[in-house]
Amino acid sequence: GAVVSQHPSWVICKSGTSVKIECRSLDFQATTMFWYRQFPKQSLMLMATSNEGSKATYEQGVEKDKFLINHASLTLSTLTVTSAHPEDSSFYICSARFGAGNSPLHFGNGTRLTVT
């Protein structure tokens, strides 16, 4: 079945550094991928919609210059957290839809980011 792979699964970095997270659709092409963030005991929050070959669409309150999204191919979207700070520590999850119409989202395994 459809699989969405995310890498790395966890990362610890120092404040001020940048972290890149990859999201791949392994056996299907995804023109659109979604990036979510989830803080402990809170719900998933959509950060941005990543569109292959065009600019990402960011949700209100999400800084596009801080969370850089690149969707250069139909199977890969990347999220770069630039100049990370401790408050950026969170669980970042990507998702993609396999198939057309109203098919469900499939999620990557998530990346747990800890900024020290």
Place this chain on the structure above:
Amino acid sequence: RKEVEQDPGPFNVPEGATVAFNCTYSNSASQSFFWYRQDCRKEPKLLMSVYSSGNEDGRFTAQLNRASQYISLLIRDSKLSDSATYLCFANAGGTSYGKLTFGQGTILTVHP
């Protein structure tokens, strides 16, 4: 008002119990609905789709009420392994797909 609302619980039930969750959605244009399960510190996994006629998968039954704009999930004969957070998802379709349409999740704990 949030687009999708769920009772966060927690629901604490004994093994073997039947438990039901509801989820209301505000966008009447929503076209498809799903239930996801999320275990602690893991990504959400698709549990089942929700069809207008209602559908069943083993111990799980999902129903949709378009008139009242809610979906439900019924779990029969609860198992310890059913303990998780259950998320409902309503999709308005088109370019709005995926947009802020997850419920906040309902926490279920099944105890011996």
